[in-house]
Amino acid sequence: MxxxxxxxxxxxxxxxxxxxxxxxxxxxxxxxxxxxxxxxxxxxxxxxxxxxxxxxxxxxxxxxxxxxxxxxxxxxxxxxxxxxxxxxxxxxxxxxxFTEVLKLFSIAEEFTTHEEFTYPNPIWKNFDFFIHLPFKLNEDVNPTKATHSGMTPSDLLLARQECHELLRQGLIEPTQSNWACQAFYVEKRSKKLREKKRLVIDYKPLNHFLKDDKFLIPKASSLPILLKESNIFSKFDLKSGFWPLGIDPTDRHKTTFCIPNAQY
Incomplete structure (x- = not known):
């Protein structure tokens, strides 16, 4: 002030x-x-x-x-x-x-695409970080099926453009898998201000066959105790956080998603 x-x-x-x-x-x-x-x-x-x-x-x-x-x-x-x-x-x-001004520094600007990330071995290509789907044992697992209910003309055009860009960057690939979950657009609050929508996939049918991933979530009230002796803090925000996660090749066909007249 x-x-x-x-x-x-x-x-x-x-x-x-x-x-x-x-x-x-x-x-x-x-x-x-x-x-x-x-x-x-x-x-x-x-x-x-x-x-x-x-x-x-x-x-x-x-x-x-x-x-x-x-x-x-x-x-x-x-x-x-x-x-x-x-x-x-x-x-x-x-x-x-009045409080002391913290010395915070920005070490990197936001990348607009994954292509700007030039590290030679990114996590979405690193086998050590590939995700294996934890299917339940001794259960009859049948392929998930989805008949797409359709999109508005503007959403369909946007979906085709976005899938084309993801294909170009090597993050998805065309498939004729028997598995399929429906993709659609939602308005995220922060992106709504910028008049942008987010492409999401309804994986609830697939989750039905997967084991629950149960873990303790730390309470916000306990964080100051854990951080009281820390001097350096870092924040990392993944660009379109879902796509940098690589899927094990043996499970990729099960994560298939569809838009009208296309499957990836």
Missing amino acids: DTGAQKTMMNLDILPKEFWKRDICYFVAADGKVFKTDLITKDLVGIRFFPECVVWSRVIGSKRPNRDILIGMDVYSAANKLQILSTGVKYKKEFKP
């Missing part, structure tokens, strides 16, 4: 490119130098200081080293009853103390 700043500025990496539009502005920095910004959010962005204190405003985009957002006087003045104290920020009866 900078009470000397006229406008609120946000790091360009916080929002996807399609959320920004061109808008040129000039500012004078504290050292007297003039700098230019050329992007602003297309729509209003909600900045929440407290659960009941949210300010909606268009925000200027700028490369802010080690900062996600710089709150300027435009947002601060619109936040009615928000107070900046020497020890923190106060709104009505709520208070948040």
